[in-house]
Amino acid sequence: MGEESADRLWMEGDGAFFIDLDGTLVEIVGHPEHAELTPAARGTLERLWARAGGAVALISGRSIASVDRIVAPLRLPVAGIHGAERRDAAGGLHRAPPVGEEQIACARWELGRIASTEPGVLLEDKGDALAVHYRGAPALEEELRGVVERLAAASGGTLEVQPGKCVVELRPAGHDKGGAVRAFMAEAPFAGRRPVFLGDDLTDEAGFLAVQAMGGAGIKVGAGPTEAAWRLPDPEAVVAWFNGQRSAYREGAEGGVTGKG
Numbered sequence: 001m002g003e004e005s006a007d008r009l010w011m012e013g014d015g016a017f018f019i020d021l022d023g024t025l026v027e028i029v030g031h032p033e034h035a036e037l038t039p040a041a042r043g044t045l046e047r048l049w050a051r052a053g054g055a056v057a058l059i060s061g062r063s064i065a066s067v068d069r070i071v072a073p074l075r076l077p078v079a080g081i082h083g084a085e086r087r088d089a090a091g092g093l094h095r096a097p098p099v100g101e102e103q104i105a106c107a108r109w110e111l112g113r114i115a116s117t118e119p120g121v122l123l124e125d126k127g128d129a130l131a132v133h134y135r136g137a138p139a140l141e142e143e144l145r146g147v148v149e150r151l152a153a154a155s156g157g158t159l160e161v162q163p164g165k166c167v168v169e170l171r172p173a174g175h176d177k178g179g180a181v182r183a184f185m186a187e188a189p190f191a192g193r194r195p196v197f198l199g200d201d202l203t204d205e206a207g208f209l210a211v212q213a214m215g216g217a218g219i220k221v222g223a224g225p226t227e228a229a230w231r232l233p234d235p236e237a238v239v240a241w242f243n244g245q246r247s248a249y250r251e252g253a254e255g256g257v258t259g260k261g
């Protein structure tokens with residue numbers, strides 16, 4: 001991409017938008033069940049969907065059911081569990097082959113035991129993926145990551161480790177957010193549009209790389225190293241950006257918020 005403003009992608013009306021949820025469109029809270037979409041963000045998504053001809057998909061580490069609950073009454077195309085499940089714009093469901101119950105049951109038992117004995121550690125059971133949140137026990141990061149890495153190694157290539165912000169996850173191997181973006185981009189109404197991916201965490205890097213390889217724009221939300229060419233500071237700024245009230249800034253433009261607001 002050249003020196004073209006990220007805003008132009010939106011203003012020209014030919015964008016396809018791939019949006020992570022937690023930390024990108026909704027603020028991260030202590031318990032994932034307590035995350036809420038603000039009315040402003042919900043209204044923004046609705047208008048974006050109409051203006052982009054329906055080319056708006058949510059790309060989350062959550063399950064599709066959990067994403068639906070947060071954005072209700074909206075029902076958008078969604079990729080869940082970091083791309084392991086996907087609902088296309090026509091409502092069709094695409095799922096990775098289920099992880100063997102014996103693989104996940106052992107991990108569920110061990111991680112559940114840790115969560116029940118360590119204060120501040122929370123196990124989020126997504127069925128084929130298990131997320132261990134340690135926002136309330138940051139000192140346990142290294143130990144928890146070690147346990148999850150060992151469980152992934154014991155799964156014989158079925159499961160892999162997905163690190164994130166105060167979370168380490170065991171998820172089906174071989175799927176990522178980049179794959180989800182490519183699948184959507186092969187279908188109406190996304191095909192032929194310029195993809196824009198907005199995300200805040202390590203799992204979103206695959207999405208940034210995918211859209212940038214297709215001539216689109218990655219927008220990293222918040223601090224931290226990234227492959228994305230553009231940046232916005234927080235979910236509030238994301239909503240403002242969609243509404244044309246502020247600009248994203250280019251990576252490397254020193255603290256250069258060139259926004260209108």
Ligand SMILES: [Mg+2]
Pocket residue numbers: 020021022023024199200201
């Ligand atoms: Mg996120």
